[in-house]
Amino acid sequence: MILVLLVIAGLGFIGWKGWQLQQAMNARIDQLKEGAANVEQVRELTEKTGQLETGVNERRQAMTQTIDGIKTEFTDYKTEVNETLDRVLAELSKEQSADSRDWLHAEAAYLLRLANQRLQLERDVEGAAALLRTADNRLREADNPALVPVRRAIAEELAALQGVPRIDRTGLYLALNAEQEQIAGLPLAQDIEELTADTTIAEAPSGPWQEQLSKIGSELKDLVVVRHHDQALEALITPEQESYLRQSLRLVIEQAQVALLKEEQDLYEASLDKAIKLLEGYYDLDDSGVQAVITSLTELKGESIHPELPDISASQQALASFIEQRFEERNSGQENAGQGGDS
Structure with a gap:
């Protein structure tokens, strides 16, 4: 009986150990199944991610190509615009340079005329001198050696005006x-x-x-x-x-x-x-x-209130002659250019 009991106890222990082993194996099998499912999901996710990355890369490449094309077109357009603008600015610069000097000459001539009027009509020595100095500044901006005689005349006239006595x-x-x-x-x-x-x-x-x-x-x-008397009255x-x-x-x-x-x-x-x-x-x-x-x-x-004023018309006449000669030379050059084109 004792042996039977020991056998039964041993069989029970073996059965219990087998049941535990079976449970552990089942749990492991379940884990393996879950792991396989997760691996499949990861694989599917990886495949989808790869497809997504492929699509993104394709779109990125397409967008990059489109942007490069736009950049190329914009660069070409910008280059063309800059070249056109440079040509226009160059032409305007040439015209403006010529017109600027002509305008400076005309402005100086106007200022010299005002200086003479101010001195002759209003006898304003200070005002006439200020106008002469402004006209000389305009001629200095013109930077033309041919204007040296005009500027010399202005300098002499300014010196003459400085010699006029100031009346209070x-x-x-x-x-x-x-x-x-x-x-x-x-x-x-x-x-x-x-x-x-x-x-x-x-x-x-x-x-x-x-x-x-x-x-x-x-x-x-x-x-x-008036009467004459012998006594004081x-x-x-x-x-x-x-x-x-x-x-x-x-x-x-x-x-x-x-x-x-x-x-x-x-x-x-x-x-x-x-x-x-x-x-x-x-x-x-x-x-x-x-x-x-x-x-x-x-x-x-005994105070002198009417001092003698100098003549400041020499600079005005010299500048007028310069402008007239410049105009004649320009017209002559245009006529010669026209005759050369006809030939």
């Missing part, structure tokens, strides 16, 4: 205005000695203003009557006459100021000379203020 018209005008204010408070002479009845300018310059000065002198002539000028005298002197000073602004030298000197005669004839010469005003007006009378 504003200062002179204000000085006359100050003297006019001083005259308003100066005392008149209490005893008027014998005066010449003719107070007009002895040698007045000709012009429409001469009539005004003569008229003032005639009115003053009628205003004051009271003032011979009434308040109304004094007001008229002071007003006349003020107008004479204002006339000198107008002549100053218009650069009329003769009228300026004649007006101040008239003012000095009125002061010497009707104001108290013993008063220091009267003497100071007379001295100041005498000094102002």
Whole structure:
């Protein structure tokens, strides 16, 4: 019994071990089946991936070929456009170079004409010099040796303009205005000695203003009557006459100021000379203020307000001749080219 039991126990243990082995084998078989399935999936996936990569590569190659073709066409087009543009720019550059120099010549000629007008009509020395310098800059940009005579004439004209004396018209005008204010408070002479009845300018310059000065002198002539007495008398000028005298002197000073602004030298000197005669004839010469005003007006009378201006037309004429000669040479060259083409 014990042996039978041991045999049965051994068979049971062997059976159990066999069952475990069978289970392990089944599990292994299942794993192998799953692995085979995964391998098949991987194989299929690999095949599909290879096909996809092949398609992508084919598309990439096709796209690369298309892009290369587009690049080639664009490069050819760009090259053609650049060549055409270069030709057009070269032609425009040639035309522009010729036109640019012609424009510089024309602009310089216009500036020189303005400089002459500014000097002759407005007597503006600074403005004329500025225009001459600008014209010289334009000729310098033209860079043509044939323009050297023109530039030499401009340099000489600028030097001549620098020699013209500068007139401080504003200062002179204000000085006359100050003297006019001083005259308003100066005392008149209490005893008027014998005066010449003719107070007009002895040698007045000709012009429409001469009539005004003569008229003032005639009115003053009628205003004051000279009488001889053995005894001293009271003032011979009434308040109304004094007001008229002071007003006349003020107008004479204002006339000198107008002549100053218009650069009329003769009228300026004649007006101040008239003012000095009125002061010497009707104001108290013993008063220091009267003497100071007379001295100041005498000094102002000696100022030159109309300086002689130089002639700056040589450069304008030289440039006009240059432009005319250049035009004739160009027309002659075109005619010769046309005759050569016909032959």
